[in-house]
Amino acid sequence: MSIETTGATTENSSISLIASHSHITGLGLDEHLQPKETSQGMVGQLNARKACGIVLKMIQQAQIAGRAILIAGPPSTGKTALAMGLSQSLGSDVPFTAVTASELYSKEISKTESLTQCFRKSIGIRIKEETEVIEGEVVEIQIDRSLTGGHKQGKITIRTTDMETIYELGNKMIDELSKEKIVAGDIISIDKANGKITKLGRSFTRARDYDAMGADTKFISCPEGELQVRKEVLHTVSLHEIDVINSRQQGFLALFSGDTGEIRSEVRDQINLKVGEWKEEGKAEIIPGVLFIDEVHMLDIECFSFINRLLEDEFSPIVIMATNRGISKTRGTNYKSPHGLPLDLLDRSIIIKTEKYNEEEIMKILQIRCNEEEVEINIDAMKLLTKIGSETSLRYASNLISVSNLIAKKRRSETVELEDIKRSYLLFLDSSRSVAFLQENESNYIDDDGNVQFGSKVVSGDAMEVDS
Numbered sequence: 443m444s445i446e447t448t449g450a451t452t453e454n455s456s457i458s459l460i461a462s463h464s465h466i467t468g469l470g471l472d473e474h475l476q477p478k479e480t481s482q483g484m485v486g487q488l489n490a491r492k493a494c495g496i497v498l499k500m501i502q503q504a505q506i507a508g509r510a511i512l513i514a515g516p517p518s519t520g521k522t523a524l525a526m527g528l529s530q531s532l533g534s535d536v537p538f539t540a541v542t543a544s545e546l547y548s549k550e551i552s553k554t555e556s557l558t559q560c561f562r563k564s565i566g567i568r569i570k571e572e573t574e575v576i577e578g579e580v581v582e583i584q585i586d587r588s589l590t591g592g593h594k595q596g597k598i599t600i601r602t603t604d605m606e607t608i609y610e611l612g613n614k615m616i617d618e619l620s621k622e623k624i625v626a627g628d629i630i631s632i633d634k635a636n637g638k639i640t641k642l643g644r645s646f647t648r649a650r651d652y653d654a655m656g657a658d659t660k661f662i663s664c665p666e667g668e669l670q671v672r673k674e675v676l677h678t679v680s681l682h683e684i685d686v687i688n689s690r691q692q693g694f695l696a697l698f699s700g701d702t703g704e705i706r707s708e709v710r711d712q713i714n715l716k717v718g719e720w721k722e723e724g725k726a727e728i729i730p731g732v733l734f735i736d737e738v739h740m741l742d743i744e745c746f747s748f749i750n751r752l753l754e755d756e757f758s759p760i761v762i763m764a765t766n767r768g769i770s771k772t773r774g775t776n777y778k779s780p781h782g783l784p785l786d787l788l789d790r791s792i793i794i795k796t797e798k799y800n801e802e803e804i805m806k807i808l809q810i811r812c813n814e815e816e817v818e819i820n821i822d823a824m825k826l827l828t829k830i831g832s833e834t835s836l837r838y839a840s841n842l843i844s845v846s847n848l849i850a851k852k853r854r855s856e857t858v859e860l861e862d863i864k865r866s867y868l869l870f871l872d873s874s875r876s877v878a879f880l881q882e883n884e885s886n887y888i889d890d891d892g893n894v895q896f897g898s899k900v901v902s903g904d905a906m907e908v909d910s
Contacts, residue, residue: 465814469527471495483810484527486803487520493794494524498531501732501760508730508758510749512738512788514765514781515796518836521764524796525734528762537566537680537731537759543740554748555704561752562681562710564759566729567717569677576609576632577671578602579645579664580624585616600630603666615639629662634670678729681757684713714757731759738763739782742774746784753790763791804831804839811840817847819858826863834872842866 470481475495529538546556578600585596596611631640643660720726770782805828831839846862888894
């Protein structure tokens, strides 16, 4: 079986969106994996961050594949933030897949197939490939266009320190040169297999030219030796991408549409066999990544047993799960267990606990959020917001930042002050005040039996009878 692969391309968007964890840029550890009090958007949770730092090191050394880690703690204690920090610290080379447990039930494919795809998305394959390239300094480019403008032909002269050659150019190559804005004096690389042109930099011999150049112009020496050289190219793809490309005729297009459907186990078995051969021959390297499952207690007993089996597979990533449940029922069963996980999966997991933030830590987190959302807030307003955060929840206090900022702007102030926080607190209820209001006005709402009171009359939901 011949397996096709494709290199993944990433595009940077100029749009900057502010999300609940957009301020997290890492785990905030020093070179000895010791957590700093406040760093990279992370505040407090020193023990949990230190534990994640050890996990990070083991992932980078590919020593912890096929393990399960559970991050357990009360709501609003930074469990997802820890996973995001770990993701940022790993870099783009190590695959990181984040899913919410409830996602698995909303797809057209079965939940076990969905889990398998998530697992295989989290395993990277770094494939080594030798290719022939032409590398040298552009001496001259001549392009002749026809009068109608349709057909183009030309020549390019490329040199190294030892030799110089003229190459004929066709339409495709001329368009590539125009797209990359190649001019004489540039050092380029041309892949002979697909004709892709890459600008490596500008020759040192042109460093004194008076052309307008950007500050990021890179000057490099003219290559030595032969023009045509063999180079080793690395492609990093996930196992899932290889599965999709080889599963159907239009598999490559399925990567863009997202409509992968069910992938047959025979295809995966053949791919595993081929990747194993590549590994033995030194052509490929396996990069175990991370699968993060948030709200893991929402999975049922079938999913948990399937995860147990997948963790024992040869190609298995590290699985990090997060939950805020205590002793609760495992979905699909009648028995209770810690964190809502069955005991056999809990037994093979190492557990990292998170704790509630103290008032000082809440203030630091809220200050970071204010900086992230570009909100100016005075010290009195910040103290009140911190008090609200410690008495209600950190999430509620974070939500009040943008609300208070809009109230401040409405009265044409650039700074959020005490009165803005008070007004937003009165306008928007937190969960505890909402519960208290429901208890006081219970008769105005429909109850479990479908009964509701209209004025002095009670309307029954079952019999639809009206009693005075």
